[in-house]
Amino acid sequence: MTVRVFVTLKPSVFDPQGRTIADALHAMGYDGVRDVRQGKYFELDLDADTVDVAKKLADEVADKLLANPVIESYRIEVDEGEKLGSRS
């Protein structure tokens, strides 16, 4: 079962990477881009029979390794597009 995990910096945390991308886009003439925030994206191929088992495993993995809960939040989705859960 494929689970997608999105990790983003919490809104209160400054994102210098995103700021740099926004500045580069302005220098390229894309003034319509107001702001950019960069995050991480993971596709996990899990050995799980049910959506609940996959959700629990992905949640644990995101919390322990993929995200830093102090400054980041994450969102979990199954491949079909169904939203499973989030934590911020």
Place this chain on the structure above:
Amino acid sequence: MTVRVFVTLKPSVFDPQGRTIADALHAMGYDGVRDVRQGKYFELDLDADTVDVAKKLADEVADKLLANPVIESYRIEVDEGEKLGSRS
């Protein structure tokens, strides 16, 4: 208007970062994780009146700066969750 861009390595491209994460998870006892692929995630705040204008701008920006079309593909979504377009 907020647009989300997901950049992933094409399936044929080896992903050493994802491999390292999968190995780390196995070492931590998570044998239920078969494989991990890592990508990038961007949230663009665009000055666009319509979904079409936002889609066109995000497409251009992804193609020119956010993704390397040789080895990466990207997918674009509006904030509401509606899928706008993709290119691989």
